[in-house]
Structure formats: C-alpha cells, structure tokens
Amino acid sequence: MKSNNLQISENAIRAYNLCTRKSYLLIFSSVLSAPNDYEKMQNSLKNITRQNYLHSISNHLIIESFSSFALTEGIDIYTNVTLSDKSFSMKNVNLIKVPDDLCLDKSRYEPIIFSSFNKIKPEDKAELSFIGYILSKCLGYLPDNGHVILIDGRTIALKLFINLQKYLPIIDTLQGWLTQNSDSPPVTLNKHCPYCEFQHACKKTALQEDNLSLLGGISKKQILKFEKKGIFTIKQLSFLYRPRKRWRRSRLERVVHKYELQALALRTGNIYIQDKLVEIPKHDVEIFIDFECLPDESFFYLFGLVVCQAGKQDNFQFWATSKKNEEAAWKDFVSIIAQYGNSPLFHYGSFENKAILTLGKRYETPTKTIVERLFNINTCIYGKLYFPVYSNCLKDICNYLGLPWSSPNASGLQSIVWRHEYDQSKDDIYRNLLQTYNIEDCLNLKGLTEYLREISADAAHSEQIRFADNEGGSMPESASNLSKQLSNILLSAHGTYEQKKIRLKNKGSVITATDDSGDNKKKLLISKGRKDNKIVHVRQGRICPKHPGRKFKPTQIETSRTIFDLIFTTRGIKKNIIRYIGKKGNCTACHHKYDPPQIRKLGVGKMYGQGFIAWVSYQRLAMRLPFNKIAQLIEDSFGEYVSQGTIVELFLNLSAFYSETEQKLLKQILKNPFIHMDETTINIRGASQYVWVITDGTHVIFKLSENREATIVHEFLGGYKGVLCSDFYGGYDSVPCLQQKCWAHLIRDLNENLRKSPFDAEFENFVCAVGALITPILQAVEKYGLKIRHLRKFRSNVDSFYKNFINNKTYTSDVTQTFQKRFQKYRERLFVFLDIEGIPWNNNAAERALRHIAVQRKISGSFGKESTPHYLRLLSVTQTCRFQNKSLLQFLLSGEKDIDKFKGSKGLVGWRMH
DSSP: OEETTEEOHHHHHHHHHHTTOOOHHIIIIITTTOTTHHHHHHHHHHTOOOSTTOOOOOSOOBOSSOOHHHHHHTOSEEEEEEEEOSSOEEEEEEEEEEEOSSOTTOEEEEEEEEOSSSSOOHHHHHHHHHHHHHHHHHHSSOOSEEEEEOTTSOEEEEEHHHHHHHHHHHHHHHHHHHHTTOSSOOOOOOTTGGGOTTHHHHHHHHHHHTBGGGSTTOOHHHHHHHHHTTOOBHHHHHTTOOOOOOOSGGGGSOOOOOHHHHHHHHHHOOEEEOSOOOOOOOOSEEEEEEEEEETTTTEEEEEEEEEEETTEEEEEEEEOSSGGGHHHHHHHHHHHHHTTTTOOEEESSSHHHHHHHHHHHHTTOOOHHHHHHEEEGGGGTTTTEEOSSSSOOHHHHHHHTTOOOSSTTOSHHHHHHHHHHHHHHOOHHHHHHHHHHHHHHHHHHHHHHHHHHHHHHHGGGOSSEEETTSTTTTSOHHHHHHHHHHHHHHHTTSTTHHHHSEEEOTTSOEEEOOOOSSSSSOOOOGGGGOOOSEEEEOOOOOBOSSSTTOBEEEEEEEEEEEEEEEEEETTEEEEEEEEEEEEEEEETTTOOEEOOHHHHHTOTTOOBOHHHHHHHHHHHHTSOOOHHHHHHHHHHHHSOOOOHHHHHHHHHHHHHHTHHHHHHHHHHHHTSSEEEEEEEEEEETTEEEEEEEEEOSSOEEEEEESSOOTHHHHHHHTTOOSEEEEOSOGGGGGSSSEEEEOHHHHHHHHHHHHHHOTTOHHHHHHHHHHHHHHHHHHHHHHHHOSOHHHHGGGHHHHHHHIIIIITTOOOOOHHHHHHHHHHHHTHHHHSGGGTSTTOOSSOHHHHHHHHHHHHHHHHHSSBOTTTHHHHHHHHHHHHHHHHTTOOHHHHHHHTOSOTTTOOOOSSOTTOOOO
16 A cells, blocks of 8 residues: 555555455465465456356456556456555455446446355455445546455445445544554454454564453453553553452352453463362263364364273264265264263363254254253363463463464464365365364363363462462562551451450450350340230131041140231331130041131241231331341330241242232233333342343333343233333344333433543534434423324434434544444334324333332342242332332232222221231
C-alpha cells in the first residue's frame, strides 16, 4: 500500500489485518508455505466458465495498474491489478467485467476473491468491501456486487453496498492511522492472526511490548478494563493478583479463568493451583481420542485413538478418503471403543464431544453411553491449574512439558491445508503428515494426563508448584511476613476479643470464654409450666377406622393434645393454648388403641394452630426475618420455645397448602393481553441460580432455574398470543409472540454509558437525538395514558429518527455503534405500545416484583436448596397481595386459596384460618 508516495505498506496492511482481513494470498501462499501456489490460483481463475458473462478471456491477464486503458481494451478478466487512491493502495486484485443492467451497451468491473472454505465467512465480506471501496474511488462508482469463489468451485455474489456500510467505520479508522503518520498501528493479537501474513511480525512486537493480547482468550473488552486501571503489560497484570478468602459454599460457583494469575505464572515461571484439582480416574484400560475434520464441510475424515492396557499401547486410526467413507470410519471407531466396556475416553476441549453428537445424529448411532464415558482433560486445567504459558492450548502446555510434535508448524489450521493438498494431489505424504499429527495429539494428551496425576499426588512437595490461595499471594517473603503480623494485630480490634482471649481464674486454672451469641447456649423450654387457656373434653371413638363395622371396646387410657395458637384482636395478639383430652378406644379385631376422632383430625404431632402458622409465615415473608430470628421473637414475645427446624417445617406445609393458588395465578396471568417477565440471580449454597418472575401487574409468579437458558420462558409462555414486556436479554427473542422492549432499561443504559464517556461528543449527540424522540412520546403517555389515538401520530417521528440517525449512518464511537445496532435489531419491538392500546412502555412491574428478592438477597446472602422453591411459591402469594393492595396477614388467616375472591377488612378481628 502507498499513501502520498510515502511507503507505509507494512503498517497499513497490518492495520487492515487487525480489522479481520483474510486474504486469499495468505491461504494459498503464506499458510501453504509454497511460493508457486499462487500460479494454481491463477489457473483456477482461468478455468472458471460457469457464469454467462465470463464469455472470453483476454491475453492481457497481468497488468501493473488499473487505468482507462483497461476500459478501452474491453478486457474481461484482470489479475494482479493494483488499485490506488489518495489514501489506500491494494495489490493483487482480480476484476471481472459484467454487463450493466441499466445500459446493455456498457459494462462494469466487479472484484472477485478466493476463499479456502465452502461457505462465506465474515472475513470474505470484509475483504470484498475494502476492495469495493478502493475500486469506487478509481472508477467513480461502487460496483453492485463482489464475487467469492469457494474452495469447491462455487461462486457466490455479495451486495457491496449493504456490506460496505458495516465496514466504513473500520476504513475511517485506517484513514485516521494514516493521517497520524505513526510508525505502526497498535498491535492487538486476536483469533484471525493465524491467517495473517504478518502474524510473526505482530507477535514479535507484542512480545517486545509484553502485550496483554498475548494471553490466550482475553477479549478486547477485558484489555480495555485493565488499561483503565493502568495495566498495559503482562508483568504489570501479574502484580494485580491477590488471593481472596472464600467461604466454603462459594467453592460450588462457576469456575473462572483469572488472567492475573496466568500473568503471575508467566512472570515467576511456576505452576499455580487455584482450586481443588479434579481427580482423574485411573482405570485398567484408558483410551485417548482425537478427531480431525474440515469444519466448513463438517467432514470428519480421521478418527485416532490410543488404547493403554496392562502396560501396552495400541494405536488405531480410521481414515475417510472422501465423505462417502465417513460413515464406515465412524462406525469402525465406535466398534473399537465398544470392545473396552466403560473405560474412559480422554480428550481435550469440547470438539470431540460435539463431533460425537453430530455423527451420532447423522448416522443414527446411539451416543449416550459414549458421551457418558468422555472425560475432558481441559476441565482439570481451566480455572484450576495455571501453567507458565500464554494459553491453555494443548500445544502450548505440552511444549512446556517437553511433549513436542514432529512437525514444527503442526496445528489445526495446518491440518486443513494438508487435507486440501491431499485431496488435490492424492499424495500419501500429506496423509502421513495428518496421521502422524493425529496420533501425536493422542500421545501428548496421554503424557499431559499422567503429569496432572503427578501434580495431584505431589503438589505439596514440588518446588515449581505453588498454591495461589496461600496468604501473601505474589508478595515477596518479607512483605508476606509483615502482612501476617499486621493481620494478627487486627485480631485484637474484634468485638469478641475480650470474651475469647485466655484468662486466669483466681485458682490459677486456665479457661476460654464461651461465645454468648446464642448458638451454643442451652435452650430451656420456658413454656414447660404454662397454663392452658381452654380444656376441651372430646368423646371416645366408636368404630375402628381400619375395620368398618367393628366397634371399639372402651378403655380408661387417657390421651391429650395441646395446640398453641394466636388470636388476633383489636387490642393486639393473644396467645391461646387449647388442650384436648379424651380416652382411647380398643379395636377387638386388630387390638390397636386409637385416639378419639377429634384428636386424630389434629394430625400426628401437630402442636400449632393456623393463626400461629400464618403469623410465623408473615414474619418470614413480609418482615424478611430469618428463621432463627423468628424463633427468638417467639420466645421473647410469647414465652414459647420453637426450634428453627419446626418453623421451617411449618413454612413448607403452608407452601403445600397454596400449591393450588399458584396454578390459579398462572392461569390469570396468561389471560392478560400483556405480561411482564424478568430474572435475577440468587445464591443457592454457593452456586448461582436464577429466579424468574412473570406478572401482569396484579398477579405474580416466581420460578427457580439452575441456569439462564430460555427453556423456562417457553414453558411459561407456550401458546401465549399477547405482548411480552421484557428487557434486552436475548433469551426472550425466541418467544413467538409480540414483544415490547423496556425503554426504562434502554434509557438507564444510555445514561450510564454517557457518564462513562463524558467526552464522547458523537455519543452525546446520539443520546440527544434519542431524548428528542422519546420525550414527547412519554409526555403524551403521562397526559393521555396508553391511548393509541394519541400515540400513533409519533410513528412518523420514529421513521425520521431511524432515517437520520440509525439507517445508513456511520459512527466511529464504539459505544454509539453498540446502541445503533440495538436500535436496528429491536426496531419493531421498541414501539409496539404506539400501535396496541394499553401496552406498557417499560418492564417496571416485573422489577417491582423482583425487588423483594433483591432485598432478601442482601439480608440472607444465600438460600437453601430445598426450601427456596417453597419460599418462592409463598412469595408469589405475598407479591400478588401487595399488587392488589390486600393484607397478606389477613389472607393467610382467612384460609382462602383464591386471592382474587378474597376481600380484606380494615382490622384483623375475626380473621382466622379454618
């Protein structure tokens, strides 16, 4: 590339590669590492005759530049064309002549590129757009189409105008780099680097800079996050790691890879253990597998496995010459592993798992037992074990451990090139390279597995292995000792220090003060000598409940049952103790002694009335008291000791009583023309789970799920024909119903990003345009309500906003581009309330319902696994009563199960559960 006669070719090309360019020259020359392969590309171009407009090929195939001479000569195909404008220059461009649709006597020139895949990739679109941009500067018009020749010979046309709009911001960025006259653009390694001809130069620069992008898997967003903290190199990042004390429950949380610890391992050269290592099972027979495929064709052509048994090693490989042989190779692989029973199948990464599921579905092979035998070695490393390497790639870790590959450039990308070479030449050299690479993958995986077992057994005695959670972290030894001394000093500032420190008695004996928090204090039944408020004598039973017709034989054995209950009056709450006394009856058939029927109706072991149960549940739901505090409150207020376990049991029984109410609430919600839905996270014994809420503004339902997948959304809304009001979580997009996205969420996001980017004038102007659009609409809603006769007129404003600020508009600011894409994606779902009467423009009803969960989450910290679904069911009742402005305590006392039919009163007198 050239700019104003200034030679900056390497810098500009590198910048373009950073913007995801993947040139066909790289695929055919750089990756293949063969200088004469470009001639093959030219020959393939000469042989293309499918399109009717490729009717002739001129002898002028290679020229130095594209000029008016080409137009006068009428050449049909050009190769090795150099395109130049004031800013950019691009070499080795191929052009074809096509008829002009508007004027049949004229022709146009359009670019054509080569792809190494069987389908269009984003990189192909980027390259065509870039060529089309420069070509438009040379010709004075933008070509209609660009053409991609796939590896299988098919040619696909792409509309340049549509794709160019996406890449104009990237081109503007390139022009900005050129005008700054910088020596080179900033280096950022990414997933496209293996395709780039400048990958070695960029990596060399990144190593010199100790660039953060060297860390495998790190995203641009994470790099920017560290840069905001002043962290620009891996060495600086290594000092950012600090071990954090974690509660026992938190060890169940999702495993996360910490780049700070990865940087620390690189700086020190040690291996760090972050979490408890996964135990790798040891079996008499162990199998290590690896598959090779062409991903764009989904063609699995090589299945390799190494079987280790009784100190022996057997290697198996199943090769598919073409797609026709894939099924036979797959079934041979399945038959071999079936011979070894339930022995584990070790692999690295998720590729083999997905491949087995794909092939099983393709050839109707049962894969359940195979998948159950899979053991991913990567799960023993990711987030748990940190080697002093830049990534968790199998190649990097094995090379560190001294387990190399025979081919120095062996990789997944290189295997694709070898396979294509084999398909073209049928040369067994390439087949041998692939089979060697495949079996070495299995053998090195075996070596890595054995090394992980050694680490698990001898980690505490190895000098190169350290535990990341040890106190002091990455601090020097002197600083670590000083930190321990300061921590010991801080212990004396604790409130319980005076009670727990060692004291001397008068007699000289040493004792330790006990904890007076109440957990270890012996509980006394204060109500042991309580008086009964009422004694009820019940009649003895007459007939045996198990033997109808058999009469009881009277006995003198007396039985009793005491019920503790609460009575609600205008003066307050009164304790009521009722004692039921009666005599047992003896069955002459089974000789079993039965309590009187009225006592039997009270239930086995039942000691608490419904008024007391309602009051306890009210304290938990409305007052948000934990169960241990409720027990303390009962003891202090009523002089009764009730264990925490008993309170939990009463709470769960009440939840079962209202299971029917939950179903009625859901039916009422689904009858409404619109519903609100939202979700939030809660901690279930250290593991994050999700609470979903669905409400119509008067009825509320809560449900718990282990993940954030949209499955529960479809279960809720199966067959729903109304409007779903929700936030911008992508899981809601798949629901087949009308949707109104929450403007409150959108406005909060705009406001938050405006604070983060106070000097971004472009984003500020964009937010002003959004405010000018939505403010009059919301003012009309406030004045007239959600009446479409007052809102429909704003449709023209929406169209003007999209025309002027969204469609065909190019922004340079990243945050502005993000919101532009959001407005484009959700155009039809942001303004449904303008066309359908009564549809809310926000999702505040769902957020109001979830606010109780958010407060309880701060108070409790974590929830119990068994009790949480019952708590959410009763919380559904609580929030429904709140939304309908009804007293929760009155409803709990009433014994009613239908909240809609329940009518409250001003006081609590007379409200008792039946």
